[in-house]
Amino acid sequence: MSASAAEPTVGVRRRRHLSWALALPLGWVLLVAILAITADWLGLPDPAAQELIQRRKPPSTEYLLGTDNLGRDMLSRIIYGARTSLIVGICAPFLGFLIGGAIGISAGYFRGKIDLLAVGFIDVLLAFPALVLALTFTAYLGQSLFNVTLALGILSIPAAARVSRANTLAWANRDFVLAARTIGASNWRILTREILPNVLPAMFAFWLVAISVIIVAEGALSFLGLGIPAPQPSWGGMIADGREALDVAPHTALIPAAVMFLTVLSLNFLGDMVRNLVDPRRSAL
Amino acid sequence: MHWLARQVLRLAVVLLCVTLLTYLIVNILPGDVAIVILGSLATPQDIAGLRADLGLDRPMLVRYFDWLGSALSGDLGRSYRNGEPVAQAIADRLPVSLQLMVMAQIIALGIAVPAALLSVRRPGGLFDRMSASAAFGFLATPNFMLGIVLIYLFSVTLDLLPATGFTPMSESLWGNFESMILPSLTLGLIEWTVLMRVLRSDLLTTLKEDFILLARAKGLPPWRVLLLHALRPSSFTLITVLGLNIGGLIGGAVIVEQIFALPGVGRLLLGGIFNRDLILVQGTVSFIAAGFVLINFLVDMLYAVLDPRVRYVRFRS
Amino acid sequence: MTDLLRITDLNVEYPVGGGRHVHAVSDVTLAVRHGETLGLVGESGSGKSSLARALLQLPPPQRGSVLFDGNELTQMRGEALRAVRPRLQMIFQDPIASLNPRRRVAEIVAEPLIVSGVRDPAERTRRVRAVMEAVGLDPDVVWARRPHEFSGGQCQRIAIARALVLEPKLIVCDEPVSALDVSIRAQILNLLEDMKARFGLTLLFIAHDLAVVKSVSDRVAVMYLGKLCEVADSASLFATPAHPYTAALMAAIPEPDPDVPLGDTKLKPGDPPSPLDPPSGCRFRTRCPHAVDRCAAEVPPLREIAAGREVACHFPLIG
């Protein structure tokens, strides 16, 4: 057949394509993460130090990314802002997954009353538009990094519970779980040996996606002035500040916007890739 | 109709839980209203007096049921700040928010459905890859960022549209459209990506079904197979997502109203939060949550009407 | 021969949504004798798989008794039930779904030993290797692989090894070959026969295919819409079916031989009724060629019409 000669090249091209699609987003995320972790040792100017004479400077050799409305160094604020985004982005979904995962897995495995209660709880939490609930939480808890993380963590519980419940339901009805019962395995052993190993990959993929969702949510809160309190830098807050000078110094809004966009884009890319890897329909091939 | 009765009961329980939860968040958390109103220089006697006037000295559950009772008759209390009835404030601002969300939804569906249909004509083809990339890009764009980029492009750089502000429809139809188009685009351009992806993936699944093969074997032309046989059974997830995404849309509306200075419910809520106007926040959040729950309830009903299989199972018993 | 398993008046119901319940198994009484293979035949909706799961208490039946090897399983809970389970194993229809995709073959086969408290790893390895060799798997080849690397037939061998490793007395085989390719079925059927002889097993063999059931069974029970129609030894049931449904099933089977004329099922036209809403009286009456008024009014009890032959019909075809 004529296609037999062309076939190997298709495979090769796909592999090369894959490696680039992996290297770029992974590289960006790692760069952001490393800069955020090592920020204190990079000799950056204080992100909160104002120098009003130098305000709204465009990028130059002195200020690599320019300065903002109050003359603060943008590069330093972006890097310290990355720290905020990553702390909230990683911790909040983790909290959600610990609690939501436990709820979802027990609901999906034990069914019955536990399931009914869990679904009711999820329903009520989901009845609030997420951002409105987050606003209300932080407004009344008080603005701090911890409270923002807590509020967004609580918000990610229902989604995590849903994902883990749906996955558990799909696996708990498989014959191998029934087989484990016929040999007399306890519920705990079935949950940890048979169900959890199959549910975790999907949860991990969802966690990756949740990181980018939470980073955006934190940005939105800070943008509205209800997230991380000033002068602590946060990408959302920087975009909000920059908006006031959009006509004279657009870089003050557009640079943090671009950084945030690239980070979220990269995380989505990686999340999609992991999800495809763990998708049983695909890995079966 | 047994099923319907149970759904209505469930709806009532969820609504009760939602308003109670709102009440708890707003009232348990620190921040005394009386101090907010009177300022930090007020004497303890003044504060105690005001608390009694406002009924804040009674147990919280009692106050909740009081509030619920009047809320059911349409009275959400009066703002602590300016004494304006909360229900009236919401009613005044609701049309703006609704117009914003409806226009955004029209834009989103107007892009998503044709894009999905064109994509699945040749999966992996040029159009499919381009629309997938565009969707991926917009999906990674936070709405507050997109709003600012749109202002920068259309107001600052091109000077075509007003950056902020709102013109009521009664004043000028065109002016109203001009003031609403950027906010609606901000929401719609993000919303379509999710809808397109969901519809595309369901269409691809449906197109692999035997009944599509059978439709092709009947000699039906491809567009007819796509529109008459594949689209409807593929649109159920889309409808569910439309309902669920209204939550995201409401959150987006809060931000967009803030960016573009539109006098909608979201901006009312933000004002209430900044001013610590408890009764206003309580009323607005409860209203939004109740609206969201109701919309999802209606979507569920619509689902049953559209899918004869669900209708069969649910309405026969 | 004595009875290893005796099921009495077993009833299984489960909810199907909308507040309705399907009565999957109703008032079934059946015994499996030591060392025999009892074939259980029925079409979809007959309740044969529900019966299998109920007797394993997965989940326990709503009513009735399951007496296995001197233990009343329906009265047992928790630890006591777990202690009996190793003697009562099951093989499933879909061999791939019955193996955990994330675990290695050796772990899967050793799992029953771990659960039942065999602590010595060397002892476990020895027994796992022995049982793998018995079912025709090369332990050195399959040991560290995962189920998806194997075909359906090989997976069914792994599942059989897992069921055998605890040296059970009774194995319930729920359609063990119907998901397999035609050319693989004979391998697995032969393997089951060999294992039965080698380990002194008793089998409850569930299938919808009469020819398969006949080839392995000493006695056969036929189910229709949750009720037993007929129980008899294999030879006499296939020679002279007593229940009109058994006769129809046999006539409906297409023999792989063009010179065997197609039999006449004599069935009234129409599909089987829904198990959600079974007919009154005899459940087969809506399709039965001999049905009269009495069949709608009166449920025919399962009664002995000859030595070792039981039938639930007012007008059996013999006797």
Next chain:
Amino acid sequence: MSGAVSGGPLLSVRDARVGFGTVRGLLRAVDGVSFDLQAGRTLGVVGESGSGKSVLVRSLIGLVGGGSGAVVGGQVLLEGQDLRGLSAAGLREVLGRDIGIVFQDPMTSLNPVMKIGRQIGEGLQLNRGLDGAAAARRAVELLAEVGIPEPERRAVQYPHELSGGMRQRVAIAIAIACEPKLLIADEPTTALDVTVQRQILDLLQREQRQRGMAMILITHDLGVAAGRADDIMVMYAGRAVEMATTREIFRGPRMPYTEALLRSLPRLSDVAHTRLSAIPGRPPDLARRGMGCAFAPRCTYRSDRCETEEPALTRDGARGFACFNPLAAGSRVVA
């Protein structure tokens, strides 16, 4: 295949090939299959899963390909017209007018959200030029013809309101609606219970005889093929390995695979605990086919040549087999 009938065959397939590009290389699902089918006859295509029987038949009428990355080759002549040379619109016209198809699972082969009457009438409106009302009337007649009680009521119902057997009757009504010359039945009874299967096969056979259609009956069940087909083509690993009249296949198979398959089946006529003669090994991985006969590793008659050279389908009069060491003509399998 069964001698020269006047006018030549209705369907003539030459060297049909279907390949799928996979990560592991080209998978030859159908590898050079040729056959003829006379009007009014039934050809049984028999094989295990993965033998390529369904892919072959779907590829004949252009239902394989498009987005699936399939590469299709060979010639398909329907009444002398090459379907592979037709435009998309031309092929649709032939499909709608001359060919009807029934799939395995009536649960998935009917559109769940379209009323039954409309699904039957749709083809009539498009291919026979009937108006809506006439198509609806004809749909009710067809429902009555395939043995569905209360056809007027059923026509306005949705598929899920019918039982499995009823649905398959509806699928048959759709297939025969436009009076096709060729009916393709792809495992039409595999998803059904044995008593219902019998009724559906009877219906198919009755319709085929009344209308003088040719039928391709795809099945893995040799029992189904034995009772319903005039001729049988046995497929293994994407190739036709034996072709003959049904009686010849069952009475004297020449290809060892056919013989082994027939021997391995449990039969009602055997006494209990008769040891089955199992075929060792398993069907080959199509993406990793070596040289030689695909059945050689499992074959008791294999010689050295079988492992290095692929046997072609050799003709012996009206019958054909692909084997270097065929069984003697007239060897009987069934006791």
